[in-house]
Amino acid sequence: MRRAGPCCLLLVAACALGRPQPPTAVRCQEAGACFSAHLANASYGEARSACGRRRGHLAWVGSEPELQLLLALLAEVAAGPGLFWVGLKRNVSACTDGEQPLRGFSWEGSVDGAAPREVPAALGRWVKEPVRSCISARCAGLRLAAAATTGRDWGWQEQNCQRQSLGYACRYEHEGACPDLRPAAALGLDYRLPFAEHSAAPGFSPPGTVLSVACRGGEVLLSCQPQPGGFAWKGTDEPVCPCPFGYLRPGTGQCAPAAECRDASGGLACDCAPGGPDGAPCADPGAAPTAAGGGRLSTPGPGGSPGPPVTPPAGREQPAAPPPSSTSSSAYSSSSNYVFILVTVAVVVLVILVMTVLGVFKVCFNKKPEDGGDKEAAAGGSKAEAGGAEPRGAAGGE
Template identity: 35%
Template sequence: MALARLLLLLLLLLLLLLLLGVVMAMASGSGEEDTKVMCAGNACYTFHRAEVGWHGAQERCHLNGGNLAPVRSPSEAEQLRQLLAAGGWPGPAWIGLSLARGHCVQPQEPLRGFGWAAGGEPGDYSAWLAEPAFTCVSARCASLRTAAPSGPAGWADRPCRAPLGAFLCKFSFRGMCGPLPLAGPARVSYTTPFGVRSPRLAVAPFGTLAEVVCEGGPTPVFVLCKGPLEGGGFAWYPSGPLCPVACSHRNGGCQHRCVEVPGEPARCACHAGYFLADDMASCLPEDACHPNPCQGTCLTRPGGFDCVCEAGYTLAPDGRRCLDVDECLDEPCQHECHNTAGSFVCLCRPGYRPAGPGGRHCHDEDECAQPGICPQLCLNIPGSFHCTCLPGYQRQPESGDACLDVDECLRNPCPGHCRNLPGSFECLCPPGFVPEEDGRVCRAAPTDGGKPTGATNSTPRTTGVPRTTSILQTMVTPRTTGAPWSTSILQTLGTPIGVTPPPAPTAVGSAPGMEHGSDGPRLLLYYILGSLVAILLLLAFALALVACRRRAAKQEKRAAKAKNAADNYCWVPEQAENRGAGGERR
């Protein structure tokens, strides 16, 4: 009984597993993609029918080595429109155009601020069927659809999370193999590197595996698109022709001539001036590059030729023209970059000179090294220079940055008279005086035995202010009675009238007379003593006046206390009798 129950449970478990397999198979069959493929140039485009959002579609394309298809030109838009038509789907289908969250729509730009999933420059091509909704906070993605059944394809935006029923992928390759060289009837199945199987391809990308089943053949033949071959290019291996039959059928699969030799299989041959390609079926000109079909350099390869551009140029999408590369986009220069045909030139701002390899760096130029650039002093600064003047001079921009002398005497730097000098000034001292250390104060000349010391060969000291070595000649007033003498000095020092007038003034550095060397200090001493006596007399007078006023105030206060009814009378104090030494009255 227990064994029967165990067997029954095992039978039920097997039935459940069988039903589960059937359900999974049905689900897998219902969700299978309808995929179409089209290859041209160096790229393949695939069309997939599946309900996915934009990010899910991009992930599917990226897992196979591609991206959601960009639409950068009218020709690429037409290829994708044909692919949609081959799949029987008018659209919409996801393409690789999106606006990330946090980015705003830019109405003035061709892509309106959107970007391609494959990266690269946005380009100038635009195919919006309607302006995208303006937003800065939500992600928007673009789809491709046709405005009319036979019209051009255009773009429309929608939320990226909203699912669509189809999407388009693009896969780029280094090269392509041409059609398989089939000499006889056969069935072919291409398996591409991006996992799509197709019964027909005009060209197959590098790495495609082709399964060829010849009509009446026992086993399939596998050929691989490989390369690059010697001289460039890609070709099928092993080479053809495949499924060979007699030359009577399709010319044996040969492009030019089919040759049959008794006892040998049919083979292909070429006309004069051509050679047999690596596929052993097609023929190529002996010099496919003559005349040169390329704008740059032409390289002959099996099955055709390749165009190569010089440095600084890149091959155009048509594979023949060469387009200039704007090297300045990589910012190779320190300051400014100017793009030229096939190259670029680095430029430095004014005040700098090119340096380093290729002149890409800029060093400051020392303009002050040029003679005569400034009238006096030159100060070099980054990218320029600055003219300045020596102490005692001032710049005059209206005179061409000339340096003019400053008249320091206008600021009255001397206690006496001042004489302006080029770039400086000097203070002048009267006779019998010599300048102090600062050159602005005069002191009495020292004497030694009635003669000034150091008066004959004295030299002015340099302390930043030039010294004078002569007296002020304008202070000398000529008299009619004899030699000139300085009336202003005598009157100021209070010299008596009877004093003999001093001799004519001479320079401080000259040798004055003996009486001149002693009169100066004596007159100065008289002046100081007279001033002190006058000040003391004024102070004594002021103190006496204050004491008198205080005494009068005390007497008035005492008299106010002694007032009685006879306020109108004045009391005269009784005078004491004058007595002599013996007490008798005089």
């Protein structure tokens, strides 16, 4: 029985390691504030400690845009209605105030001035009015409700601080953020945020974020660092995952070869990639810039006539598309030659086999008569000798 203790502990540890992590969602704002939503049963105190370990605090909001961002995060991790802890609490010394949007509750971050003491009236939506009291501390969370049954999709709700909720939301403060980075030829993105969270699309990224970009040639690591006037991605002086052909499909931002950018009139109708293999975008002085970060290569002129000739990127020659007829004829000729070679080889092998078989049969049939003739000759010689001996004997007798 004593030996069963360590075995049980190892089994529990193995189960804990194999258990999938609870869902998490992360979003950041340009000003530097980030939110994370976590689906994990916890009391108010446990949720606050979990945010503290990530160097954050229970979430608070001061405007409708922040509230909408938080609601979108909670909807990502929650499969249905439920209450999530936020930093909304009423201390023992405070009383319920039905005239205020937060009903006498306050954000925990308002003590040090980080969170606002007052919020807009639009944020004063409660699922149920809190109990009037001045002698007990109470906590409140943000409840997501089914709009079809209640007519409301969210609202604050008072709850005992010791009770567990469906999850919680954290907030992290930073001085600024790096812009969203989306290389056109990237195969995958992994943002490792400074508060121990990963995300594939956090929007803006706070300083200290490490971005791993999977490219066709390998992995590129970038970091968000401060610079004069703001924050920027550092790690390489070359374009990240440049398009191999230097062109983008209009409206999608994806890389495209020049051959796929030819329109019905024969002109090219793709956007220039921000950075090609040589680190410079393709140039077209006669085209206007587009939202994709470059100029459109060519568009049909008035009356359907093709536009000016395309200027290829510096240091790079634009491949010419071969005529369809030449391509098809060359392919047909190549396939015909290949078939002719196969047929010739097969005929040669067949002839060699036939000659070999005929040679074997010829050797076998020629060898048997020769052996028979030798035996007959030997027998005839013996008989002749015997016949010659008999007359000589007879003569002697006589």
